[in-house]
Amino acid sequence: MHPAGPAAAAIATLWWVMLIGATAIFVLVMALLILGLRRREAPDTPEAESRRERVFIHGLGLGFSLTILAALTVYGLVIGERLLPRPEPGLVTVRAEGAQWMWRFSYADVPDRVTEGVLHIPAGRPVDVQITTTDVIHSFWAPRLTGKLDAIPGHVNVLRIEADTPGDYAGVSAEFSGPGYTAHRFTVRAHDEAAWDTFLRGETE
Known part of the structure; x- marks a missing residue:
């Protein structure tokens, strides 16, 4: 809301x-x-x-x-x-890999960069999140940024997200995937342009 x-x-x-x-x-x-x-x-x-x-x-x-x-x-x-993802100028692509009980994120612009529990994105730019899982079905959802999309083993679903302003936004796995799923959470951290450049250089976690 x-x-x-x-x-x-x-x-x-x-x-x-x-x-x-x-x-x-x-x-x-x-x-x-x-x-x-x-x-x-x-x-x-x-x-x-x-x-x-x-x-x-x-x-x-x-x-x-x-x-x-x-x-x-x-x-x-x-x-x-x-809401369907389409090619756009300045598009950022990240990969979200769910597992019991964590989310791992990797970044197309910095292939050697991997974060756990925190998804870093630039504010004010569209981001395509390629969602998958290593075990059971999970569901990727950052309520203030976009709708939710399932993470399915052996399949990649793409979800377009974008944050209007820098800040931290809560994310949850909105799919029952076993005991403990209520703690299966993550954070989307939207950076301003300077902070995003710093992240791409590998100077922040």
Whole structure:
């Protein structure tokens, strides 16, 4: 709910839009239910009953709800498509390898550099995280920066992350992977330009 990157901001907006749409459908359904349970003083004629059915069930109950659901589905697909990783200028690539119970990170720009428990990235630049695991399925998630993606043995999934400003951002493994998984955490450390250059030179941990 407190995004610190463009991907997380898009996901937060999607959450709010879906909540508003779901609330609108819920309110309409409850209103129709109340109207349907109200006692009428005199029974309707068959023609009036048929007209009420078309208005309340077909028009409002089905038409309104299906329109809202279709709009939410299209919006969700558009947001999902925007979150897909694509080549961009200044793109940084890192590899995240999960294991019970740690995360190991290596960096394409500094092949001999490996960190454990802390993922270093430059702030304000897109980063593709290549996610895999050495044992069971884990799930890589930095909630304020992006959505989560599974780490699957023998497979590499790519997740695009970006931090708006320098700082430390908490990360968790959001997949049950055995006793102790609740402590399977990491930190994403976003550096400003000077600190990132220093990291690339191997002068910081």
